[in-house]
Amino acid sequence: MAIERVRETLRPQFVAFFEPLKAEGGMPPGWLLYDIETDQGVSLVFQGAHSTFTIELERSDPARACLARTEQFNVYYSVVDRLDAARRTYDVDERKLFETVVACVRAREGELVLTDAVDWSARVRVREVEVSRMLAPESPRVYYMNAYVGCMIGCPFCYASHRGDTSRWLEGLPKSRWGQWADVKINAAEVLRRECDALEPGIVRMSPIITDPYQPIERKYQITRQALEVFLEKGFSPAILTRGSLVARDIDLLARFPKAAVGFSVPTDDDRIRAAVEPGAESIEVRLDTLRQLRDAGISTYAMLQPMLPLDPDRYVELLAPLVHAIDIRPLCEVPRLSEILTQIGRPGPLEPGWEEATYATIRAAFEARGVLVNPPNEPWAYFR
Ligand code: SF4
Structure with missing residues (x-):
């Protein structure tokens, strides 16, 4: 395994890249540039009067469809309206802000040094990266944290892989096979200690979006465990989502939090389907057993059914309902590779019109009848019993 030690460059580079937005008149009035994140491509979070x-x-x-395309980028948006939770599309003010950001990108993207190089060798690449920040603010008293960037569980359908590819491309690194590289935030504990002292205590979400907090290299580096030690000391509450039974190693720590929640991604009850779709991840049986250990230790437990793979709804609910207090069921998402895998193993059911809606309705009713919260609206707070 090739290991190198580097200092983070991407986030400082993009904080500087978007400086023009912060200048007087750089943005339409009423907006605050709240955060810039570069673990998964580049995300800019703006706070406005109501969204x-x-x-x-x-x-x-x-x-890939997107709202705008520049020479180098597809540009997307999402909106959370504090007054109208159902709203998904931009309004006039948000459209103006979007156009301002796109203009800024078009004006400056020529300065970026990018590469089209690829490296398909079997070499596993681990970088130990000294970072300058860990906690990304999401909303008042809710933070997000990635202990790593890149995931060696390497699910072939992973819908975050192209975002990881974007971050490497922006750094001028060759594109490598998903599952064969990871950046370890080597000084995470030191940075977190400083950040927690400066922030109001709240919930820290640690989810497998661009990395799994309990992927195999956590056994060696223990970045997630070190983060938990800091959160316990500083009064923050972890809300973890994983596919890794290594979380059982940390039950001793998790049980000491006044509030801690651990969720498992459980996309099916059928381990043959799991093995085809998530070959590098642990079996459904191991995940259920780990949930049982967590629940028995008094830790709040939940599950995530996303993507919903072919499953037996009655058996699925029977297995999970006794182990979790809440479950999130989300649509299939944009997962073209997943469709291909399911077709190859002769289980294309989820692709048929109406399958997902019908299965969702059945499962939802069955979980609710067993007293399990389904898609709680105020997550992540609802994950804590
Ligand atoms: S565990 Fe999650 S982050 Fe890791 S490869 Fe699988 S889907 Fe992607």
């Missing part, structure tokens, strides 16, 4: 507006840059790909 949080997020703009994301990914490497330009004409095959």
Whole structure:
């Protein structure tokens, strides 16, 4: 395994890149540039009078639909309206802000040093990265943290992999096979201690979006465990989501928090399907057993059913309902590779019209009848019993 030690460059580079937005008149009035994140491509989070507006840059790909395309990037947005939770599309003010950001990107993208190099060798690449920040603010008293960037569980359908590719491309690194590289935030505990002293205590979400907090290299580096030690000392509450039974190693620590929640991604009850779709991840049986250990230790437990793979709804609910207090069920998402895998193993059910809606309705009713919260609206707070 090739290991190198580097200092983080990407986030400082993009904080400088977007300086023009912070200048007088750089943005439409009424907006605050709240955060810039670079673990998964580039995300800018803006706070307005009644909404949080997020703009994301990914490497330009004409095959993927987006709201705007510059020479180098596809540009996306998402909106959370504090007064109208159902609203998903931008309003006039958000559109103006979006156009301002796109203009800034177009004006400056020529300065970026990018590469089209690829490295398909089997070499595993681990970088120990000295970072300058760990906690990304999400909303008042809710933070997000990635202990690593890149995931060696390497699910072939992973919908975050192209975002990881974008971050490496922006750093001028060759594109490597997903699952064969990871950046370890080597000084995480030191940075977190400083950040926790300066922030109001709250919930820290640690989820497998661009990395799994309990992927195999956590056994060696223990970045997630070190983070938990800091959170316990500073009065923050972890809300973890994982596919890794290594979380059982930390039950001693998790049980000492006044509030801690651990969720498992459980996309099916059928381990043959799990093995085809998530070959590098642990079996459904191991995940259920780990949930049992966590629940028995008094830790709040929940599950995530996303993507929903072919499953037996009655058996699924029977296995999980006794082990969790809440479950999130989300749609399939944009997972073209997943469709291909399911078709190859002769289980394309989820692709048929109506399958997902019908299965969702059945599962939802069955979980609710067993007293399990389904899609709690105030997550992550609802994950804590
Ligand atoms: S565990 Fe999650 S982050 Fe890791 S490869 Fe699988 S889907 Fe992607």
